[in-house]
Amino acid sequence: MVLDEASLALLQTALKRLNKGFNTLPDVEHDLDLEAVENVLLEVAGRMQDNYPYPHPLYAGQMLKPPAPIARLAYMLSLWINPNNHALDGGKASSALEKEAVADLAKMFGWERHLGHLCSGGTVANLEALWVAKNLHPSQKIVASNQAHYTHSRLCRVLGIPFLAVPCNSRAQMDVGELKQLLETEEIGTVVITMGTTATGSVDPLAEILELQKIYGFRLHADAAYGGYFRLVEDLAPETKQAFACLNQVDSIVIDPHKHGLQPYGCGCVLFQDPTVGRFYHHDSPYTYFSSDELHLGEISLECSRPGSSAVALWATQRLFPLVPGGEFARGLNQSCQAAKILFNKLQQDSRFRVVFSPELDIVVWAVYGGTAGQSSRLAQEIFKAAARENLHLALANLPRYLLESQGVVMEWDQDSITCLRSCLMKPEHLAWIEPIWAILDRVTDAVLKDEGGS
Structure with missing residues (x-):
């Protein structure tokens, strides 16, 4: 299951308790056409399927992290x-x-x-x-x-x-x-x-x-x-x-x-x-703060x-989840950092890639080794698209020459920037999913480079 459903039962229990706080008020009838609401809600669910799988660990692209179940439930309540x-x-x-x-x-x-x-x-x-x-x-x-x-x-x-x-x-x-x-x-x-x-x-x-x-x-x-x-x-x-x-x-x-x-x-x-x-x-504000x-x-x-x-x-x-060092919340952040370090090490040891920076937090940026900056950028974009076809969603970052020149990313600079691949490993689950992520990245990179060599 990608989306949590089990926690919804807790919402109804909490809503009943909330409602008791207003039981001294006279009842109010709520005229609600449940069938009409259900029809529209199901239509919304269908439309919302047209999304990237943000909650899943294979989404490792932009800064999108699912809210905690307690946050969703408290917000809805x-x-x-x-x-x-x-x-x-x-x-x-x-x-x-x-x-x-x-x-x-x-x-x-x-x-x-x-x-x-x-x-x-x-x-x-x-x-x-x-x-x-x-x-x-x-x-x-x-x-x-x-x-x-x-x-x-x-x-x-x-x-x-x-x-x-x-x-x-x-x-x-x-x-x-x-x-x-x-x-x-x-x-x-x-x-x-x-x-x-x-x-x-x-x-x-x-x-x-x-x-x-x-x-x-x-x-x-x-x-x-x-x-x-x-x-x-x-x-x-x-x-x-x-x-x-x-x-x-x-x-x-x-x-x-x-x-x-x-x-x-x-x-x-x-x-x-x-x-x-x-x-x-x-x-x-004489009409507000009284x-x-x-x-x-x-x-x-x-x-x-x-x-x-x-x-x-x-x-x-x-x-x-109290905001304290060593607590469960902090451990989740630490897992994200560990995932970034593992991916960084894998990329660093692979001749197809050039890691641009050692990650300070949980974001990893890397370039595809190429003869020119233009070729490197084009390969990164092709790998980005190929990975998405296999449900691995990364991101792209266009970085200037002065940040990359000392990294030996390319042999020739035919343009002043390079499009790099980028991954935000924000979810604690990413630590357990680095191997599947790497397997897809490895496979699609091989395929893209093979096509490049044959073209």
Whole structure:
């Protein structure tokens, strides 16, 4: 069975308990045409079959991880209430759960004192962090590495903030020497570091950048949308582990529970170490915040209506799987890292491939060895398509020449980039599935190279 059905029985039991909390109210009749609903629902099920098999371990492509059963069930259960976490009037219980869940995330990074909330994802979370940065340094530039997510440069345009890209080193990390040069010549208010880039899973050298902060006094924002949870993993490379250990020293952090946090889309989170930045959110709403003198989450968020169901699901998941080193949740992340190391070793020992980077987290990127950059790219695309025909779903990443030139990927550069194969081994189950994944990759690569040689 690919999709879990057994857990649905638990939902009905929980729904009966939820319903008892409202048994003092008069009954309301629900006029529901069950047959019509069933017909449409079955039609939806048919349409939804036109999808890649995201929950299955043979899907190892993009950053798509199935939510935990507890997250699905808690989210569905809360929909009978459909809370809105903008104000306590619309999401009393779910707002309390959000505050507790966010506090657990902050504690994972070493912050007892913080300001934060959930939002729709990393884009909005980063928007808020950069907006606060602009308020604190209104005339100064923001910088991120040229392998950081494109959202930073785009959001800076939205916010009217000058943005500069910092070149990367050969490991796709922000080059500290290049950053230092920019700090000496430009007015930079905020440096964005990435804890797990989208393309390669690279982690910027935070410890070294913190040393520069002591000299130049810039604000530090950590985009940990993908990699933030790996702070719980103990078996990381020393430099990577050191970077995660320093996260408690940055000014703001973004993390996406809908990536490695086992949550449904969309669930992002923005955290600020200094709670006083909440003053930038101040606004008057005489018709909204009247039921309580407590802080309403809408008073510290740029978004207005937000799904309380996301908070309920996150709280339930963290209740079942606490965010502690050595716990079940952390062990799942460690299994993903182990799977990446095993695949990396197999690729490294195979003359048909060139591994571009040693994986820092659970993302593996590799090129197909070829005479030219164009040939390597074409072979990668053919292997990508051939693997998909055998139900192994990988991803592609187009990487620039300066990151790959020292890797001996090709003999001749006839273009300035190479299309590489990429795998996000996000599921703990991937560790047990590396051999079947490798068997398919090995077989389809042989077939593609044989066709190439015969053409």
